[in-house]
Amino acid sequence: MNCGIDTIKIRVLAHLRLGKSVLQARGNLQGLAKVMESARAGTVGSPLWCGGVYIHAHLLTGAPVRRAILQSGSLQLSPPQPEARGLALCESLETSLAQRGHNLADAPVDLILEVLAKANVASLWLQRVEELQDWDTRHSQVDEVVIGDVEYESVIWRNGIESMSTSEIISCFEPAGNQASELKALYNIMADRPTACKLGALDFINDTRFALPVLTVGNAFRESGQKVYSYVFDQVNPWQASSRAHHAVELVMLFGSLDLTHNAGAVAVREDIRRKWLDFCSGVAPWSAEHVYAFGPHGRLGEIPTSEHEGRRRISACRFLEKMDPGVYNTIFARLAAGKISLAN
Numbered sequence: 001m002n003c004g005i006d007t008i009k010i011r012v013l014a015h016l017r018l019g020k021s022v023l024q025a026r027g028n029l030q031g032l033a034k035v036m037e038s039a040r041a042g043t044v045g046s047p048l049w050c051g052g053v054y055i056h057a058h059l060l061t062g063a064p065v066r067r068a069i070l071q072s073g074s075l076q077l078s079p080p081q082p083e084a085r086g087l088a089l090c091e092s093l094e095t096s097l098a099q100r101g102h103n104l105a106d107a108p109v110d111l112i113l114e115v116l117a118k119a120n121v122a123s124l125w126l127q128r129v130e131e132l133q134d135w136d137t138r139h140s141q142v143d144e145v146v147i148g149d150v151e152y153e154s155v156i157w158r159n160g161i162e163s164m165s166t167s168e169i170i171s172c173f174e175p176a177g178n179q180a181s182e183l184k185a186l187y188n189i190m191a192d193r194p195t196a197c198k199l200g201a202l203d204f205i206n207d208t209r210f211a212l213p214v215l216t217v218g219n220a221f222r223e224s225g226q227k228v229y230s231y232v233f234d235q236v237n238p239w240q241a242s243s244r245a246h247h248a249v250e251l252v253m254l255f256g257s258l259d260l261t262h263n264a265g266a267v268a269v270r271e272d273i274r275r276k277w278l279d280f281c282s283g284v285a286p287w288s289a290e291h292v293y294a295f296g297p298h299g300r301l302g303e304i305p306t307s308e309h310e311g312r313r314r315i316s317a318c319r320f321l322e323k324m325d326p327g328v329y330n331t332i333f334a335r336l337a338a339g340k341i342s343l344a345n
Contacts, residue, residue, distance in 0.1 A: 053078045053126065056217070059140040061131045067280060070147040072247065075135055076213035080128040092119055120339045139224040146280055147218045148231035148293075151245040151312070154206035160340020161201050166194045169201050172335035175328050183324075186317045201336055203314065208333050212318045227289050229280070232304075232312050233273075235296025238266035245296065253295075265299025272301045 052073020059068055060075070090104065096115040097107050104112070126132065161169075170191060176183045184190070187200035218228045233250045237243040238260050252258060253270040254277065260266040273295055276286040287293040291303035294312070309315065321329055 059142050060138045066143045068142050072149050074213045074217045077209045080126045080132040122341045144227045145221050146229045149210045149214050150233045153210040153247045154202040155246040155345050157340050158345045166197045169197050175331045208329050211313050212321050231293040233295045235269040238263040268299040269295050
């Protein structure tokens with residue numbers, strides 16, 4: 001079945017607040033623009049963009065849209081950062097480039113990529129401009145939202161976390177104070193179980209950056225009167241099931257340009273998610289807003305009861321995180337994840 005998604009032109013707002021992004025802190029978007037142009041031409045790897053993050057930012061800053069899909073990402077994944085952080089990064093990059101006779105405005109792409117790598121910069125961020133000062137309490141005027149995640153979002157930190165020792169991981173949880181013991185127990189962070197410890201660290205990252213925000217951001221929209229459609233995407237990688245339903249695997253199904261005929265379950269999910277997204281964009285309810293919809297595993301499709309949702313995601317752990325000070329678990333995340341994200345996982 002061809003759902004017609006290839007014939008629909010979705011006009012995305014061109015102004016992604018990039019004019020307020022980190023590199024403009026010094027008026028040096030030219031260097032970033034060159035990297036983007038080279039990526040489009042295929043001469044360098046594509047930059048790492050967080051589409052859900054920017055969509056969420058648009059919804060909170062008055063974008064004239066009625067429906068939006070927050071697919072594996074929100075501002076909780078990459079919160080707006082203080083201007084000082086952007087200035088410090090630009091100054092550091094300018095210093096490195098000056099030693100090579102260049103600056104951010106005139107340096108070639110390969111040199112910019114080199115100094116970014118040496119500075120351990122794996123991604124950029126939105127700057128905490130005036131419009132985003134109260135992003136975590138601001139309400140959106142959008143009518144309807146689809147929001148969800150895949151089962152293994154944290155795969156993009158896997159190699160980095162696996163390089164850590166058990167003692168290093170355990171020390172990252174120290175900021176939790178008197179809640180540390182219970183938190184570590186929830187995520188199996190144990191000194192005598194190195195494999196469980198590393199998997200638990202990845203689970204913690206997954207929940208604080210993705211699974212918990214799906215719940216909290218979705219509830220914030222509901223409390224503002226918007227209709228929210230929640231989903232879980234658990235259909236595994238169609239070529240390597242052991243990779244699980246990892247970050248971005250749903251895009252393979254959504255855009256439908258690859259041959260999946262060897263995997264009947266993946267074909268079923270591909271047809272369904274394309275149909276559901278088209279229905280939503282057309283103003284048709286994709287499923288009941290009272291239930292969570294599941295894409296997979298094994299080609300299974302449909303609304304699931306609360307008990308099953310709790311089994312597919314660590315809802316009890318997320319409820320514990322909800323009671324914590326976000327500053328605490330964000331600090332733990334930063335300790336675990338700093339410099340460890342990579343699409344090479």
